[in-house]
Amino acid sequence: MNIDLKEYITEKRAKIDQFIIEYFQPFIIPQVLHDSVLYSLTAGGKRIRPLLCIASYEACNGKEDIIPYAVAIEFIHTYSLIHDDLPAMDNDDLRRGKPTNHKVFGEGIAILAGDGLLTEAFRILSNPLYAKIKADTLLRVIYEISMAAGLRGMVAGQAYDLISEGREPNREIVEFIHLHKTAAMIRASVKTGALLAEASEDKINRLESYGEAIGLAFQIVDDILDIESTTEVMGKPQGSDIQKGKMTYPRVYGIEKSRQKAKELIDKALERLSIFDEKAEPLRQIAFYIFKRTS
Amino acid sequence: MNIDLKEYITEKRAKIDQFIIEYFQPFIIPQVLHDSVLYSLTAGGKRIRPLLCIASYEACNGKEDIIPYAVAIEFIHTYSLIHDDLPAMDNDDLRRGKPTNHKVFGEGIAILAGDGLLTEAFRILSNPLYAKIKADTLLRVIYEISMAAGLRGMVAGQAYDLISEGREPNREIVEFIHLHKTAAMIRASVKTGALLAEASEDKINRLESYGEAIGLAFQIVDDILDIESTTEVMGKPQGSDIQKGKMTYPRVYGIEKSRQKAKELIDKALERLSIFDEKAEPLRQIAFYIFKRTS
Numbered sequence: 001m002n003i004d005l006k007e008y009i010t011e012k013r014a015k016i017d018q019f020i021i022e023y024f025q026p027f028i029i030p031q032v033l034h035d036s037v038l039y040s041l042t043a044g045g046k047r048i049r050p051l052l053c054i055a056s057y058e059a060c061n062g063k064e065d066i067i068p069y070a071v072a073i074e075f076i077h078t079y080s081l082i083h084d085d086l087p088a089m090d091n092d093d094l095r096r097g098k099p100t101n102h103k104v105f106g107e108g109i110a111i112l113a114g115d116g117l118l119t120e121a122f123r124i125l126s127n128p129l130y131a132k133i134k135a136d137t138l139l140r141v142i143y144e145i146s147m148a149a150g151l152r153g154m155v156a157g158q159a160y161d162l163i164s165e166g167r168e169p170n171r172e173i174v175e176f177i178h179l180h181k182t183a184a185m186i187r188a189s190v191k192t193g194a195l196l197a198e199a200s201e202d203k204i205n206r207l208e209s210y211g212e213a214i215g216l217a218f219q220i221v222d223d224i225l226d227i228e229s230t231t232e233v234m235g236k237p238q239g240s241d242i243q244k245g246k247m248t249y250p251r252v253y254g255i256e257k258s259r260q261k262a263k264e265l266i267d268k269a270l271e272r273l274s275i276f277d278e279k280a281e282p283l284r285q286i287a288f289y290i291f292k293r294t295s
Numbered sequence: 296m297n298i299d300l301k302e303y304i305t306e307k308r309a310k311i312d313q314f315i316i317e318y319f320q321p322f323i324i325p326q327v328l329h330d331s332v333l334y335s336l337t338a339g340g341k342r343i344r345p346l347l348c349i350a351s352y353e354a355c356n357g358k359e360d361i362i363p364y365a366v367a368i369e370f371i372h373t374y375s376l377i378h379d380d381l382p383a384m385d386n387d388d389l390r391r392g393k394p395t396n397h398k399v400f401g402e403g404i405a406i407l408a409g410d411g412l413l414t415e416a417f418r419i420l421s422n423p424l425y426a427k428i429k430a431d432t433l434l435r436v437i438y439e440i441s442m443a444a445g446l447r448g449m450v451a452g453q454a455y456d457l458i459s460e461g462r463e464p465n466r467e468i469v470e471f472i473h474l475h476k477t478a479a480m481i482r483a484s485v486k487t488g489a490l491l492a493e494a495s496e497d498k499i500n501r502l503e504s505y506g507e508a509i510g511l512a513f514q515i516v517d518d519i520l521d522i523e524s525t526t527e528v529m530g531k532p533q534g535s536d537i538q539k540g541k542m543t544y545p546r547v548y549g550i551e552k553s554r555q556k557a558k559e560l561i562d563k564a565l566e567r568l569s570i571f572d573e574k575a576e577p578l579r580q581i582a583f584y585i586f587k588r589t590s
Binding site: 028029030032033037079083086087088089106107108109110111112114115116117118119120122123125126127128134135136138139140142143146147149150151152153155156158159160162163176 | 323324325327328332374378381382383384401402403404405406407409410411412413414415417418420421422423429430431433434435437438441442444445446447448450451453454455457458471
């Protein structure tokens with residue numbers, strides 16, 4: 001199948017955006033909370049995680065409209081960015097070229113917006129009315145996502161990221177951070193698609209390790225872009241990881257070896273897709289896109 | 296049935312505490328995150344919400360061990376306290392007579408500990424191996440709890456609480472705050488017990504409104520205690536609500552009318568239990584306890 005990734009992404013993104021807008025009608029009260037949540041949800045995110053979830057679902061022959069469940073993952077991603085930008089965490093003023101949530105709405109509301117988005121994700125995932133999905137499948141999805149996002153997943157990665165600032169580069173710690181902070185939720189996004197499609201355990205496992213590989217590659221490329229890109233393209237200050245003494249891949253391995261590692265991970269991810277037919281084409285192209293992205 | 300509430304609570308609390316300790320073996324990494332989470336989970340909470348969940352389950356003839364699901368609710372409660380105490384929120388230094396989480400572990404780790412506890416709650420609720428509960432029942436429980444805790448529940452109440460500080464007392468706003476900030480999760484705790492027991496819709500509805508009534512009463516008594524109790528008994532500074540210009544019941548209605556309102560709510564709650572047999576005795580006694588508590 002010759003798919004146009006750009007067209008594929010544009011079409012899915014429109015549906016994702018539409019669901020987000022509709023989900024917040026009627027308005028949340030108080031209004032400042034509503035505005036804060038919508039501000040970050042519509043701040044120009046690439047929607048990589050929900051796109052991966054949908055592409056994985058389609059690669060496994062899924063036929064239902066699973067946009068709501070995919071959007072739940074974007075809610076969790078968005079919450080993690082809002083909290084990550086807080087002064088007590090990364091203390092970032094800019095995200096995707098715009099002031100961060102707490103800069104606009106204050107820290108208290110930003111914390112609550114994040115808390116609320118995380119919680120709403122599970123409200124969406126536990127609503128069986130969105131598509132014909134079995135209850136025990138949805139339970140398994142909730143389990144996977146909460147494990148990937150929780151105290152032994154993304155939160156652990158963020159905590160290590162926080163306490164490692166300014167420390168000597170260390171291979172074990174940078175691996176731990178990348179695996180937990182970024183790869184865990186990307187892996188869970190891909191796995192969710194496979195679970196929702198009731199794929200075979202073999203396919204679920206393959207997609208899971210595809211997801212982990214591109215998740216790690218994504219973070220390594222992110223680390224490289226922090227050094228090589230510009231503030232304009234990135235939408236956040238160039239070199240901010242270095243300035244904060246972040247435990248990044250290039251700091252531990254150097255730029256060339258980091259790029260090579262990312263390439264290996266993409267190759268590994270593509271290998272895992274080998275048994276899939278042309279319906280996995282978007283997943284293959286997303287892997288390339290992650291390696292080649294510039295922002 | 297002549298139950299000794301003290302004995303009942305002591306026995307259940309021991310099981311709740313045991314599950315919490317076991318849940319965090321093996322250790323969470325990094326250790327500071329582990330310590331932060333355990334610090335707040337074992338800081339002497341009254342365990343009202345899980346107790347209500349268990350008592351409601353037993354009132355509906357439930358026979359399984361549902362401690363894990365009840366503890367999930369305590370995780371959500373604990374997360375809400377950790378975030379609520381943050382400088383950007385209520386800025387409290389003491390909670391139950393001890394330094395608040397961020398005072399001990401720093402703001403960044405406190406935010407992450409709260410995020411992690413909220414997420415883990417859903418991991419527990421989506422694990423079907425803890426007891427013989429149907430998948431669609433667990434889904435419904437997750438839906439109820441996430442609705443009560445989310446952007447249209449507890450988080451909305453906290454947001455209104457935050458933005459209303461220092462404003463003129465207002466009946467509508469204080470009702471909204473109490474209903475969302477406190478009563479929603481207490482209602483959901485009681486309802487969860489009924490759902491897990493597969494109770495009739497009539498019983499579920501009755502327990503839900505019992506839960507909402509005692510939840511509102513709980514918050515009104517809390518507001519009164521803030522004025523009438525001492526710092527030693529409360530474990531936090533006496534009069535702190537007034538000092539912060541919080542929108543409390545006594546500020547809007549005066550102390551006497553507030554006490555009367557709490558009494559009416561307890562009477563209403565007990566009336567809702569009228570069709571239940573002696574297995575609802577703990578629920579009846581907890582209603583009295585909430586009205587008469589001194590800390």
